Amino acid sequence: MMKKKFGVTAAALVLAVSLSSQAFAASSFTDIASSSSKTQIEALQQQGIIKGVSATAFHPEEQLTAAQGISLIVRATQISLAAIDFSAAPTADGYYTNVSNDAWYANDFIIAHYNGLDIPADIDPNAVLTKEQFVHYLVQAVEKTGEYALIKMYIQIVDEEAITVDYQGTIQRALLYKFTELDAEGKFDPVHVLTRAESAAMLYEARAFIDAHQNAVPDEPQPEPQQ
Numbered sequence: 001m002m003k004k005k006f007g008v009t010a011a012a013l014v015l016a017v018s019l020s021s022q023a024f025a026a027s028s029f030t031d032i033a034s035s036s037s038k039t040q041i042e043a044l045q046q047q048g049i050i051k052g053v054s055a056t057a058f059h060p061e062e063q064l065t066a067a068q069g070i071s072l073i074v075r076a077t078q079i080s081l082a083a084i085d086f087s088a089a090p091t092a093d094g095y096y097t098n099v100s101n102d103a104w105y106a107n108d109f110i111i112a113h114y115n116g117l118d119i120p121a122d123i124d125p126n127a128v129l130t131k132e133q134f135v136h137y138l139v140q141a142v143e144k145t146g147e148y149a150l151i152k153m154y155i156q157i158v159d160e161e162a163i164t165v166d167y168q169g170t171i172q173r174a175l176l177y178k179f180t181e182l183d184a185e186g187k188f189d190p191v192h193v194l195t196r197a198e199s200a201a202m203l204y205e206a207r208a209f210i211d212a213h214q215n216a217v218p219d220e221p222q223p224e225p226q227q
Contacts, residue, residue: 029058037197040204049075049207050200060197067125069134069199070117071108076203077141077210079115090114097122112137115144118166132167132190134199135180138206139170142177145210150176158186179205 029045029052032038041058044050049072052058081090092099092106095113099106105125112119117140142148155175157163163171171188174180179202182188 028052028056030056032058032060032197035060035197037201037204041197041200044076044200044204044207047207049203058196060200061195063128064134064194064196064199065125066123066127066129066133067103067105068196069129069194070112070119070125070137071105072199072203073117073134073138073141074108074111076207077138077145079111079141079144081111081114084114095121098124112141115141117141128193129199130190131180131188131192131194131198132163132171134194135174135202136167136170138179138202139174139177142179142206142210143173146213148177148209148213155182156186157182157188159188159190163188163190177206177209179209 029041032041035041037060041050041060045052050058053062090110090113091101092103092109093101096109096119099109103125109119109125117137119137150173153176155172157171157175160168167190171190175182180188
């Protein structure tokens with residue numbers, strides 16, 4: 001068991017070093033120099049997960065929309081429709097009242113729906129995403145990529161009463177997965193509207209978590225006891 005834990009840690013370290021090296025190798029965004037998420041943004045850009053609003057601009061402090069957030073989550077976790085058989089091609093407007101079939105994000109919303117993300121049918125793709133919404137969808141998507149053991153531990157959140165009841169479980173798991181963290185006062189601030197930079201920081205941690213666990217060294221079989 002100790003070897004498996006070491007394998008996960010080692011894989012995470014290798015991934016972090018690799019992503020950091022890629023991040024510093026090239027950067028086409030000219031507006032992220034002062035962002036605290038600069039390294040994560042660059043690393044995700046190198047992986048093709050994050051795209052800017054133009055070739056050179058990312059707009060890190062711009063508020064994250066539902067369309068952007070769902071698309072980023074789908075790309076970062078790489079959930080897909082590969083394992084699902086359809087008698088007819090699914091359409092976005094078959095599940096969402098405000099998502100057009102020809103929207104650039106339509107396929108991502110379809111993928112999210114079929115992978116069990118409980119996105120409201122009447123979601124407005126142009127509306128901003130709160131921290132609790134984004135974390136809720138992100139955790140659901142990550143947990144579609146594998147089975148991840150968690151320490152049975154309850155994290156005290158000072159402003160837990162402000163969190164939507166249906167989101168409390170996924171937020172607890174996000175804290176245990178270390179996709180996000182509480183502030184210095186122990187608050188989660190669930191209704192905070194995320195910026196593009198803040199979402200990038202969480203996506204980076206989620207992608208690193210998935211890669212580290214998928215690359216974990218499995219337990220070696222133990223030798224049979226001598227008779």
